Amino acid sequence: MSVGTPRGLASSGQKPIAEILHPLSAAEEPLSVTVNLGGDKTTRVEFDLPEYCVRRRYQDFDWLRIKLEDSQPTHLIPPLPEKFVMKGVVDRFSEEFVETRMKALDKFLKRIADHPVLSFNPHLNAFLTAKDLNKRQVLALLTKVGESVKHVAGGYKLRARPAEFCAMGEYLDTFTQKLGTIDRIAQRILKEQSEYLTELREYGTVYSSWVGLEEELRRPLEGVAGCVTTCCAALEDLGENMSQDFLPVLREYVLYVESMKNVLRKRDQSQAEYEARLEAAILRKQEDRTPMPVEVEKCQDKVECFNADLKADWERWQSNKRQDFKQLLTGMADKNINHYEKCQVAWESLITLLQDKQTEDKTSETN
Numbered sequence: 001m002s003v004g005t006p007r008g009l010a011s012s013g014q015k016p017i018a019e020i021l022h023p024l025s026a027a028e029e030p031l032s033v034t035v036n037l038g039g040d041k042t043t044r045v046e047f048d049l050p051e052y053c054v055r056r057r058y059q060d061f062d063w064l065r066i067k068l069e070d071s072q073p074t075h076l077i078p079p080l081p082e083k084f085v086m087k088g089v090v091d092r093f094s095e096e097f098v099e100t101r102m103k104a105l106d107k108f109l110k111r112i113a114d115h116p117v118l119s120f121n122p123h124l125n126a127f128l129t130a131k132d133l134n135k136r137q138v139l140a141l142l143t144k145v146g147e148s149v150k151h152v153a154g155g156y157k158l159r160a161r162p163a164e165f166c167a168m169g170e171y172l173d174t175f176t177q178k179l180g181t182i183d184r185i186a187q188r189i190l191k192e193q194s195e196y197l198t199e200l201r202e203y204g205t206v207y208s209s210w211v212g213l214e215e216e217l218r219r220p221l222e223g224v225a226g227c228v229t230t231c232c233a234a235l236e237d238l239g240e241n242m243s244q245d246f247l248p249v250l251r252e253y254v255l256y257v258e259s260m261k262n263v264l265r266k267r268d269q270s271q272a273e274y275e276a277r278l279e280a281a282i283l284r285k286q287e288d289r290t291p292m293p294v295e296v297e298k299c300q301d302k303v304e305c306f307n308a309d310l311k312a313d314w315e316r317w318q319s320n321k322r323q324d325f326k327q328l329l330t331g332m333a334d335k336n337i338n339h340y341e342k343c344q345v346a347w348e349s350l351i352t353l354l355q356d357k358q359t360e361d362k363t364s365e366t367n
Helices: 058-071 095-114 122-129 137-154 164-211 213-289 294-366
Strands: 031-036 052-055
Touching: 052 122, 058 095, 058 122, 095 213, 164 213, 164 294, 213 294
Parallel strands: none
Antiparallel strands: 031 052
16 A cells, blocks of 8 residues: 655654554464555654555554554544454455455555544554564453443533534434445345346356257357356456445445544543533632632643544545545446446347348258
């Protein structure tokens, strides 16, 4: 993967790589990824090289995402593809599944490297440069995952979420419903196509076996069998495109919505904490006229930071979504056009063959 990262941004709070635990293990086959950080020479002092080619396992990507989520709670962290079988893929060890997940992991890393803040996170540095394997840290990672999920699921209830963030939540709910409906219909179409493909192959075999019984019909029968074979290949390509390119994008955005909802819940939690501290401070001030505590101002700053980062990431996410779905739908249209063109050409060639056969038969009768 070749990824260009924003240049010239200041990096704050940089930690030495040695202090960042990175749980690499030999539990599963690693994937090779290449990250470009700004051409031949990079201005990023955190990195020694302009480009990295590393082999990483799924759990390394999982580690990176957890660290980003913990260290950048106000930002939207791109989702990872599911570790096990995704809907529409039969076997997690099949070449199709591995290729689909590699594409998704590649996109995950590209989104991080393209982000103006996440690309400067020291944990990305560790992900790209760590070399030592440390199996003992895997258990600590799994524990951290459980704690993170539990923390996010807690949340607080607000008296009133600001209107712009209410609109975000409503949009995400509606968008999830649309994606779910499209996914269910696409799954049903894929299943029906698979069943039709099985029947079509059997249909073509019948014509092929018929050839030995009808010598005079050999060419027409072989022509029909050839047309059916061509249609089978075209339908198989169409199904592979849906299962490997279309469905994974839908699933990615379902996971993206969950990530966005998590950030919204964290923002609400931050606002609720600020409101609680503010109320308590107002009561104390009314009773003994004490000044506003510094903690209240810090909470207010945190809420404002959350709001600004969330709005920026929302705009970036919307832009990426429009681009991704435009590309997805255009690709789907091209694949369908290509499928029907192949089928049309095949059957038109059969018509020509039959017309030639009819001409030959008339000539033979005349002679």
